[in-house]
Amino acid sequence: MRTVKINELEIGAGKPKIAVPLIEATTEALINTAKQVCQEPIDMIEWRLDFFTNIHSIEAILKTARQLRRILDNRPLLVTLRAKDEGGNYQPQIAEYTNIYQELIKSHLVDLIDIEVLQPTTVIRPLVQLAHEEQVKIIMSNHDFCKTPPATVLQARIEKMTNYGADIAKFAVMPQSREDLLTILNVSIQHANLADGIPLVAIGMGHQGKIIRIGGEIFGSCISFGAVGKSSAPGQIAVAKLNEILDILHE
Incomplete structure (x- = not known):
């Protein structure tokens, strides 16, 4: 499996990197939380822009991104505008969705953006092209808060992400049984064994999915x-505890 390097961080090699989502609604709250989060053993921050009350103002978005950038120092900043049908907090019009990401990419204030693979092709391809021209990485994602799709479906979606030019593939599903957990792990292992596969983020949500969140280095999630x-998805583990467990597994 390939790796992706952002600043000094190599994603896809060694211990899984720890990312913390910020879901605060205002710039002030985001900045205060980011300062607190950066005191923890984290590798990167995800700004969940779909929770931001000033989402209709490009000026406010870029101003906030600029402040976050200063706080994070060399840590990568991932920005995610999650659609409601994939568990997000806001359903933007396609034109606004595209424009927000275009402006963030061109600002050079962000290191990665997250695009859902089920967005229209006419949205995905231009954003991927612009991001790569501007040296911004793409996490392409898919989320299912109700179930774990069959392995063939998950594999097909990862392949689609790869074909679109994603730098990192991500799927987050809701396991309902031990068999679902095995599905997630088997898909992760098979992908990790591909010599030219892009890095994969495999997430099991909810209580049962916690084993997936901590087993990345063993099974191939980066x-x-x-x-x-606050957490942005069910089953997220407190950072201090997560880091301790990942360190133990990495020994």
């Missing part, structure tokens, strides 16, 4: 999303 205070 990023684990942890919580400092």
